[in-house]
Amino acid sequence: MQLSKNKKYQYLFFSILTVYTIFNGGNSNLSIQINFILVCFLFLFCLKDKNYNAHLIKFYKNNQKSMLIYILFIFYLLFQIVPLPIETLKIFSPEKFKIISKFEGEISNSPISLAPSNSFFQILNYATLLIVLLIIKMIFYTDKHRIRFNLFLSFLGFITSIIAITFYLNGNPDILIFKNSSYRNASTGFFINRTVFAVFLLFSLISSLEILRYLQTKISKKNDNFFLKIYVRLFIIFITIGIITSFSRIGNFLFLITIIFYLFNEYIYSKNKSNSIKYIIILILFIDILILGFYFGGSKIIDRFYFLKNEFAEIYSDDIYLSRIDIAKFSLVQLKNFLFFGYGPGSFEILFQISYFDLRSLYANHAHSDIIEFIGEFGLVGFILIVLSSMIFFIKKNSYTFINMIIMSYIMIILFFDFSMHIPLIQIMIIIFLTLNKKKFS
Secondary structure, three states: OOOOHHHHHHHHHHHHHHHHHHOHHHOOHHHHHHHHHHHHHHHHHHHOOHHHHHHHHHHHHHOHHHHHHHHHHHHHHHHHHOOEEHHHHHHHOHHHHHHHHOOOOOOOEEOOOOOHHHHHHHHHHHHHHHHHHHHHHHHOOOHHHHHHHHHHHHHHHHHHHHHHHHHHHOOOOOEOOEOOHHHOOOOOOOOOOHHHHHHHHHHHHHHHHHHHHHHHHOOOOOOHHHHHHHHHHHHHHHHHHHHHHHOOHHHHHHHHHHHHHHHHHHHHHOOOOOOHHHHHHHHHHHHHHHHHHHHHHOHHHHHOOOOOHHHHHHHOOOOOOOOHHHHHHHHHHHHOOOOOOOOOOOOHHHHHHHHOOOOOOOOOOOOOOHHHHHHHHHHHHHHHHHHHHHHHHHOOHHHOOHHHHHHHHHHHHHHHHOOHHHOHHHHHHHHHHHHHOOOOOO
């Protein structure tokens, strides 16, 4: 069977996303480099096609302002890693000047970023996000293409869940590059962190539910739709189990929000009278109660949604040397020291090490609050640029769809209470969903 042009390019794109998924969501400097190269090659291949070029030109004309601001943001990040004369550095980053002034020897030049090498790789990552957006607008432009993406992500979430559950039931052993031993009592699969794993599966769950919603409204006599519905329902079962057994409080809280959104939509706003999605949601709730209530204990049902429980417990505990609340407070205090031009993306761990001399066996490489860390990394100048670019592109009249409202709720909760927004794969998922689920492909 000969593949169509669209399928070839879309399958190449799916392959790249699979690479992201297998290697911890692309969350390493090496992965960022590899993914940047793969995405660039795919983009160059797409440029060879005249129709794709036409899509790209149209997209640029319709979104010129937001793209130019984002490119300016990339150049701003480059400015953060350019070595500046000490007197100039004193103007842009007085706190960095104070830090290097304590070093022995004469230093004539230094960048604003505390970790220039990490910041460079983050620049590659943010450039990759822009290229991914351009590729999406070039090769995904019909409802059929959107469903093809949803089917891919549903299947990928299904495979990832099966592997994660298998690892979990066998005690989460470390296998080759997959370090699962950090979470012996939770499913993580290919991901080091269970919350990142759960958030990824949530996108897979939405894709699965959207396939069923599409099929129940589509008038078709094709027999293969019957089997497709069965497959997708099977995928949903394993994806749900994967989310539940991650025992991520943030992940399960977002899972609850997703179910509530779909229930409200189906019972109040939906014009379709089919009960298919309603039955699926009831099945999800049944699996939830059955697995947690009987296999793991009834207390797990409510306990896993209380995503601030550990944080509040740590405040009143004398056994915690440095709690998550302490790290978040530390990050907030540091904002005033690097207020306007930041300390550079990927530099939080260095900032933490500089500030805490007696670390013992503890350290932190993220702030446990994405919004605080983003402002600290970019400074107000960089943060305003990226927010302005995103708002001009995404916050439009034709962006307020049911799916995008769910994704926006994810973004707000993760920004304040987690660090998953720093993971490249999660960033890409957000871009893809907000773009493909706009009312108009423009």
